[in-house]
Amino acid sequence: MGIEVIKNPETMREKIQRARSEKHLIGLVPTMGFFHEGHLELMRRAREDCDVVVVSLFVNPTQFGVGEDFDDYPRDFERDRVLAEKEGVDYLFAPDVSDMYPEGFSTYVEVKGLSEVMCGIARPGHFRGVATVVTKLFNIIPAHKAYFGQKDAQQLAIIRRMVTDLNIPVEIVSVPTVRESDGLAMSSRNIYLDSEERKAATVLYRALKRAAEMIDAGERDASVLKEKMKELVSTEPLVSLEYIEICDNIYLKPLQELSGELLVAIAARVGRARLIDNMLFDLG
Numbered sequence: 001m002g003i004e005v006i007k008n009p010e011t012m013r014e015k016i017q018r019a020r021s022e023k024h025l026i027g028l029v030p031t032m033g034f035f036h037e038g039h040l041e042l043m044r045r046a047r048e049d050c051d052v053v054v055v056s057l058f059v060n061p062t063q064f065g066v067g068e069d070f071d072d073y074p075r076d077f078e079r080d081r082v083l084a085e086k087e088g089v090d091y092l093f094a095p096d097v098s099d100m101y102p103e104g105f106s107t108y109v110e111v112k113g114l115s116e117v118m119c120g121i122a123r124p125g126h127f128r129g130v131a132t133v134v135t136k137l138f139n140i141i142p143a144h145k146a147y148f149g150q151k152d153a154q155q156l157a158i159i160r161r162m163v164t165d166l167n168i169p170v171e172i173v174s175v176p177t178v179r180e181s182d183g184l185a186m187s188s189r190n191i192y193l194d195s196e197e198r199k200a201a202t203v204l205y206r207a208l209k210r211a212a213e214m215i216d217a218g219e220r221d222a223s224v225l226k227e228k229m230k231e232l233v234s235t236e237p238l239v240s241l242e243y244i245e246i247c248d249n250i251y252l253k254p255l256q257e258l259s260g261e262l263l264v265a266i267a268a269r270v271g272r273a274r275l276i277d278n279m280l281f282d283l284g
């Protein structure tokens with residue numbers, strides 16, 4: 001059986017409810033489309049784990065700020081449909097904006113604190129849009145497991161918090177970041193980079209690797225790590241650093257002295273693209 005495309009939320013929910021009543025394990029991969037290897041990896045993980053795999057494809061307007069790239073965000077539905085079908089996905093849920101946000105829509109989910117740091121500073125309201133749409137997706141597609149990329153570490157921390165706080169019965173599975181051969185994290189927004197910017201953009205990964213080497217060598221002072229990372233980023237004039245943060249991976253609280261499970265995260269603008277990347281460390 002090929003992939004089935006569904007636009008209507010009620011039809012989608014009925015299909016999943018029927019599959020659940022037949023004791024099938026349901027996996028959901030929420031996406032905004034324009035698939036790259038990172039998305040395909042999420043689909044493969046879901047396919048390995050679950051009986052029924054649903055990919056949602058919805059460019060969610062509420063997570064884009066004024067002046068951000070909602071209108072220009074890359075879209076290619078037919079290509080995405082074929083790629084998802086090749087991965088053995090059962091359903092592609094692709095609603096219209098009016099199906100998800102009908103007239104009069106006025107309910108939002110906000111994860112306080114976690115949403116206001118790091119990317120939340122440059123993108124106020126972004127994570128409110130993410131938390132709202134992901135809650136809606138969990139209600140429309142009552143999956144047992146939902147798959148998210150580790151590249152969006154802050155998004156993951158927020159979704160985990162939200163699922164815990166709101167008792168949403170879904171297991172959140174994080175999947176390691178998929179990288180190009182030179183280390184650049186895969187992102188739909190990499191398409192905005194011209195060839196010079198594309199080369200310069202690898203500095204995000206190089207800075208993270210520099211941090212990893214220093215941590216391996218025993219460095220535990222976050223300010224020293226950040227300083228060295230900044231120095232490296234400043235060698236690329238096309239890259240404008242937004243932040244480097246070193247924090248715990250649950251509360252996203254900045255650390256001075258490195259310990260436990262921690263996140264080193266970086267965000268920068270390169271030409272039109274705003275890029276993010278991170279590495280996780282477990283220092284016990």
Ligand code: PAF
Pocket residue numbers: 030031032058060063130133134152155
């Ligand atoms: O990570 C994304 O692509 C989006 O933020 C998500 C989770 C699909 C919500 O729109």
